[in-house]
Amino acid sequence: MIRVDKITKYYGRICALDSVSFSLNEGERVGLLGPNGAGKSTMMRILTGYMPASYGSAWVGQYEIHENPIEAKKLVGYLPERVPLYEEMSVKSFLAFVAEVKGIKRREINSKVAEVVEKCGLVSVYRRVIRSLSKGYRQRLGLAQAILGSPPVIILDEPTVGLDPQQVVEIREMIKDFGENHTVLLSTHILSEVAYLCSRVIILNEGKVVGDILVKGGETPKEIEDVFLKAIRAGLENLEKGA
């Protein structure tokens, strides 16, 4: 469903991604794990067509994202890290707008919006202005706009960051629930989260894939922990050298 082939991304002289390759099969739930600055968000931004890669190609379905951006974007629902929302709009009008630009047929908009509102627990705030929503509800709304129209691929950039423990549990349940029928790629730096939500973990460090590990039974495999901690230690050593 997703194929990444030797993606490299430079920000000026800084190499954020260095020849990264991986692929995701249909229905797979994959976690992109890595310390801060590993290149997770950059990878996701390239896959969603927000920015181009410097080199390499990425396919969503059968479409190369840079060559067929519109077709590829139709297959993807995306939740950015900061959950940017149009603060002045109401939940209702925002979701209606998203449904329109995602190309959902006019007669289906109300039912599709109602469906995600129900799924994401937004019924009680449906008519509220986004500005007045709590962080938890904003995150739910971000998820709702991502899954609206039921795109086959869902990309979530640190979906639980900044939430309180109760909200984290709720959002994880939600992701687990809709992840049953979609291909999900989510980034995080929380080990227990990937173990709970994902069937596979790709570990990124300093723009490179340093591990690609299968997860079974909701436990954090020792292998993930080892590779992840090694990556963090290497990062710290580099920082010390730089200092």
Add this chain to the structure above:
Amino acid sequence: MENIFYVAKREFKSYFLTPVGYVMLGLVGLLCGIAFVLSFLTYVDISQSPFQYGYSSVPDFEETFLSPFFVFCGILIMFLSPLITMRLFSEEYSKGTIELLFTYPIRDRDIILGKFLASLGILTLTVCVIAGNSFLLLPYTDIEPIVLIFGLFSVFLMGMAVLSIGMFVSSLISTPITAGLVSFGVYLVLFIAGNVAEKMPEKNPAPESLPQVLQKIIENMYFVVRSVMLELPLDNHAKNMALGIFEPKDIVYYLLWTVFFIFLTFRSLESRNWKG
């Protein structure tokens, strides 16, 4: 094409979900109203005793009152328009919502034209506010309604060109206030450049001590620079139109500005896709 409409609808509604739309319409209404009353009273004074004001007879109403009023309205919109344009892209950049917009399956064309259409919607409302003042004259004067409509059309065209410049500036800058200030600065420079050019002599012969070829080059360059500067102020062509004089070149002039800056906005957004 439907997406243009969806983006425009959202953008237009947002103007009135925030104070921006109301402030813009309120300011235009207030300032144009004051200008209308003051200039009308002045015209009444002049027409009662034209000799005192240096006229040999009662001056032409359209030339003395109507045309300057419409040009004033155009200039007012020019300097207030950053209120509208600064949010078009800069606000999306600063709030991060551009990341969502760029990852939805819509083309840059839909985003740019949709946003521009929404700003034209606000412009149309401001022209309606100005029309409210102008049409008050109809029962008391023998002005042809077509003259008024043409004057209002000149304000609209001028506003349209101004909005396209503002939208381009907004697509380059990620903080709304800075985008607004830069747009304001651009309009001011255009406005001043034209006034400076008007005061420059038509021909500026180069010093005779220079070789003749060099003299010719300098004179031609001077001519070109002055001609370009004279065309820069956006209100110049509106003056003719506001008198009810129909010349296609005036309309083409505003359309060219608009198309050029919409094209630049396209390039500006497209630049994010350049592989770097």
